[in-house]
Amino acid sequence: MIEKEKINFEKTVVVGVVTQNQSEEKLTEYLDELEFLTFTAGGEVVKRFWQKMDKPNPKTFLGTGKMDEIALYCKENEISTVIFDDELSPSQQKNISKVIDSKILDRTNLILDIFAQRAESSYARTQVELAQCQYLLPRLSGMWTHLERQKGGIGLRGPGETEIETDRRIVRDRIALLKEKIKTIDRQMSVQRSNRGAMVRVALVGYTNVGKSTLMNVISKSEVFVENKLFATLDTTVRKVVIGNLPFLLSDTVGFIRKLPTQLVESFKSTLDEVREADLLLHIVDISHPDFEDHIASVNQILMDIKSNNKPVIMVFNKIDAFKHLTIDEDDLITEKTSKHYTLEEWKQTWMSNVGAENALFISAIEKENFEEFRERIYEKVREIHVTRFPYNKFLYPDFKDIVVE
Template identity: 45%
Template sequence: MNTFVLDRPRERAVLIGLCTPPEIPRQQVEEYLSELAFLADTAGADVLDTIIQERKLRDPAYFIGKGKVEELAGYIKENAIDIVIVDDDLSPGQARNLERAFECKVIDRTGLILQIFAIRAKSARAKMQVELAQLEYMLPRLSGQWTHLSKQKGGIGTKGPGETQIETDRRLVRNRISWLKKKLREVSLQHSTQTQGRRLIPGVALVGYTNAGKSTLMNALCPEAGAFAENRLFATLDTKTRRLELKINKLVLLSDTVGFIRKLPHNLVESFKSTLDEVLQADFLLHVIDVSHPGFEEQMQVVGETLKEIGVQHDNIIEVFNKIDALEDSAVLRELRTHYPDAVFISAARGINLFALKEKISDHLAKDFRERKIRTHVSNYKLIGYLYEHAEVIEKHYLDEEIELTYRVHKNSIKHIDAHINAFREMEHAAADL
């Protein structure tokens, strides 16, 4: 039973995929439809059947061939199908023609993903982002939504009420889109102001394909995190940031972000760019990979392409292969270790090898720490205490009435700590003058 779609009965669904060999082989379409079935289940539908048609080109009117449409129409009516889900984007005309032929709802993969995001959105920010993506998806599809007005014809020199209604609706949608974009810019600016202090602290962001185990890993590393984790796609939409204690530094901030998926709608990526700021601002990324998934290498490629799309241009990424406990053949794990020598292999759910992951994070962070020295009077307790609290003091030497401290500090904090040191020195000089 779906645990979060409780306010409406589950719908009966049929999935449709198009195979166009050699560009898209049948095996690949089967994998895509398997994922689409998982998406449908997440959205609250029971998949009764999946249909794959092979043809050289998609039909401009129906996406699949007209003969297949007629064949499916009988099956859909006989089995009381509520919704047909197509694995590729449909044009407004194709969706309209299929709905007329099947006499039931027809949506494409993008529409399904948007529906799941709408279900999952909890915060005001996430709800606005999803609504923006939905409206931008809906805008070119508004034609035909007002067919109930088609009988009301306008006279010579006048516009038909149907056309007027469509234009009015488009204008309302465009106005709403403009308002949402403005509001999201304000929310993003407010969030940036609120989190400005965090930038002084090293940041690590979890990224990966949806359902790879990012939230489970965050809960394992930061037990107080309380990140929602479930065997569903897109369990996390809102970015969560928690403290992670490491030996190299007293505090590191770990952020859990929305998962990626193949064929992720472009307007959805655009809408969620402000949420993904944590990824862009992080010192480095942990790319969490579900090693038990047969198509994990393609998922890795999808994540890489999506990161480039949102503006990540560095290779400062640690690959974390999760769910190693689900691998039945140990030889597979040995081969993966050979192919990915710098990766870490863990099971977040069972806590396997998490210490090694923390060590890897510490080693990675160490590259961004700078070693510095300072000499001050032994009585300058405020300055000395500040350094012990906000930096890592690794050596101290007493020189008569002075003390020399060698400390390490993260590159993000150098200017901030230097400003405080100068303030303490000025206080010391002022006291001496008195």
């Protein structure tokens, strides 16, 4: 009985559009990711719907015919949830609900739901609730029905306060309360960060599910939660690490994603303070993922948004073990060679020429491949920062090759 409950996923369909700014190939990538997000949230995608349009319909996102097709499919196949790849406006969500008799979600709503599931600490739960309230506020019309219309009485003659106005007041009050709570926690965390002294700080950043937590566990010999799902960890973890005889602080931050909801960027800004205050960023990339170049661009954009794009960065291309079987026969004249068939050496030449040989590393966190080179590079970078900060101690930290690595 328990086993059945574990695999009882919600039946869902996902919906997207091909526009002038979004090709069919790009939409396929986004829907693949949306399907993984749905799986992470506890849903099973049984069908995809998409339509070619100049731009999304401002009233129903898709055309009338396609909406009727989705509504009929959902009715015949008992689909409980329909998830749109782009953020829906409040009016779109309301109009779509009139046509499709299923739960209507968009990418933002889905990510917020995953964050709500994954939030463990009081701080993370507060941040997620704030983001949910900010998302909910403009969408309150017709969503809540627990309050009846307040009627006037003796001394209360007049229009009174409608249900929607009451709901908005409640949510605004809650948002104000959560913001104050976050400010209080921020002050406490700021004191904690200041108590760490002047130790060099290194932060792991990257797209979600690229292996940051696995790498954190290997480097710091800790037990950060790891799972093959998106946003497995939300809370920032900070550990003291010693390579050779050089100590520094290593932090594992929340993963980034394309089309990251604005509400989450705002509410998680304090969590990303670990990135802002870091002296060195390790940008972890899943090189085995077909869209890893887009992932790099998305992470760089978010780093720019939080004003952390001017920090020293080492590009760490993880999961090179996946390339052991990605080869193509030289005599095969039929199969077209794509990026999926590139060897590790070919990737090295491409990316080392783009980001500089001194800023690119290729490792496998699970199999610990090329870890000696990884530790040496981290040691050298941290030592450069440390010597600048503590010039009188520079003789205490020799070159990596002159020490015995613990």
